[in-house]
Amino acid sequence: MSEVRLQVKNLCKSFGVTKAVQNVSFNINKGEVHALIGENGSGKSTLTNMLTGIYSIDSGTFILDGKEIHPKNQVEANDEGVSIIVQELGTLSGLTVAENIFLGHENRFVKHGIKNTNAMNREADALLKKYGFDRIKASHMIDEYNFEDRKLVEIVKATYFQPKIVVIDETTTALSQEGREELYKHMDRIRSEGNTIIFISHDLPEILDKSDTITVLRDGVYIDTIKSQDVDEDGLKKLMVGREVTGKYYRTDYGEPISDEVVLSVKDVSVPGLIENVSFDLHKGEILGFGGLSESGMHEIGKAVFGASFDRQGTVILADGTQINDIPTAIKHNLAYTSKDRDNESVVMNQSIGDNICLPSLNKLSSGPLKLLSDKKLREFADKYAKEISVKMVNTDQFVSELSGGNKQKVVLARWVGKDSDLIVLDSPTRGIDIKVKQDIYQLMDQMRKDGKSIIMISEELMELIGMCDRIIIMRDGRLSGELMRDPDMDENSLISKMV
């Protein structure tokens, strides 16, 4: 099975003066899972976006089964036999499940200018049944389903017509364990049918486990293509970063006692439909982890603690007796929160890095009876913390929208470090972030912990919970279902058993 399916030849793509993909050439075979790895901004998504017609090609060619293809949009790409499951939400709200599945291919159901909705729904239902997603109904609006189910619909949409190549771009990080298993199952099926999968992920163990061949990109340049059985995680890291990745990744200490000093008490907190009667204490200098399936309510915990939940009951109390019921109060008492939805809830996208960092600290930075701000002072403050967290940027006037995911996260962290927050709630802090930045974030968390700050870390990545937390609380169906203490022998299975 080493027949060539796709030849990538001298491919180039620039955005302005940024060369996103430079003269990349390699081959992808039939019947394989071909992983594409590299740090953020290495050109993986740019390359697959050109293949699926989302971006235009500057120069170079894709040759699919001996035929040059130039798709101008996703529908044309589908017609050539190429489909994609994107990183973020790829289904359209306001349409039914069936309409989403057959988007761009409605003509199959049109007779004399009239669409036969029944036939469309029937076929979509049959497909959903075949995939084992019976609980999703073709005639329902897609909006009725959660993120996870919408991803499943996308899997159907991208694979039902037996495409020759399916691109799966960073989809697994958005899925819970269950959803991942579903995805893996269908990856296996596609592969066994002799078709090809281009698999993009930051999760190296997953890459090694699920792919046959791995191509590494760095700064838009092709580095190497290797068989996954010939390489290990450290080897991959070295190829991606271009040097040996030294130093520790997670925390290495064990057996440090947790302080008795309680800094935050959560009592009987409920948010209708999301969490029920949750109570826990956060201790000084502790990293408290929250794990579970993505629908377990754990993401709402962060919002509830920060006073950002709608219609929350119960109390969140600081050590000095202050009750946290809204965001401004939370921030005033040095509580910080970074959302899983980074682009909407963490960074103000269309504003400068400087303003983003200074935003919660403006009171501290103003002076005089009129509370005036000076540009110089703001700039110095922003520069100081951007440097401390090593945000990769030209200067602090740059807009956040131009930064990569990892750097956006760093801007948010710089903001809260600058605010001198003592209690930090991090929801999925490393989602979609490459190894180097991940390492930076873990080190920052460890430093904060040593400085006596307390951290709540909510994550779907079980390994990082095990690696970083003093205590891990597992959630299931909106309730706490178990608690585990830091232990070098803890493995993922002990967590999963409490999750499902």
Added chain:
Amino acid sequence: MANENTKTVSKEEELKKLSRMAMLRRILPIVGLVVVFVLFNVLTDGRMMSSMNLVLSQVYVTMISAMGVFFIMTMGGLDFSQGSILGLASIVVCIVSKNNIPLAIAAGILTGAAIGAINGFFYVNRKIKSFIVTICTMFLFRGIIKYLTTDAPVGGSALLINYDTTALKLACTVVILAIGFVAFRYTKFGIHLKAIGAGEKAAKFAGIRTDRMKFMMYVLAGAITGFAAFINVIKVGSVTASGGNQLETQILIALVLGGMPISGGAKVRFENIIVGSLLYIVLNSGLTMMGVSTQMLQLVEGVVFLVFVAVFADRKSLQVIK
């Protein structure tokens, strides 16, 4: 390493290119103002220069009211009810002025603030898009103005004419703009407004009371225009059914001519108000002096407006118009 170097160089080049674009956007309105001013002076044989007082007398109300709308648009909202606010507040000023003039000023401000509060309530609490709400209130209060002026225009106190001096009007405008400028540029007020325009949800998560801020801005914009009603009344003396008509369009055109991106956000600049209002008035009076008919005037203004919107629209953040 060489690769790294070229990368930083090209990044810098890109940034330079971007800042050149930003520079162009920034100076284009100012250059436009100078060019249009010189052009009309040449075309009218200096008549514009000699009747500068007359030209400027039209700018005060627009400029003051534009500041409130500028704050609203910075947050990504819109306000079409400004003309009706000016009209109704002017009627109130006229009526109260017969008793007491300082009280009349206060009553005008209160009227404006009250209408602003109605806008704010439906926009923030009832979650209706701002342009829908303000178009509704525009019609509603225009109706009330028409009702109040059915029999005759509402006239103010005869004493009001004493206040109609360029010095007073200029002083009021300068003081209000100066306060606005300091607040917008040198306090957290400005950064908060821009943050709401650039990403409301994230602004909320950074601790800004976004709902309260949005509500207060409509009240403030109403109050400011309520004050402008006083300046309006001392100039015109009485209010007819069309009092304050089309002020909202004038403001919108003025701000856009001044280089303001219509979606607000971090790229707005305070001088948009001043340059824009002046440019609008110069253009308007220049064309009138040239003998262009009112109908023609609207057509020309429409074309200019469209061109400026096309140039200054920040397409990346257009979806945030609320």
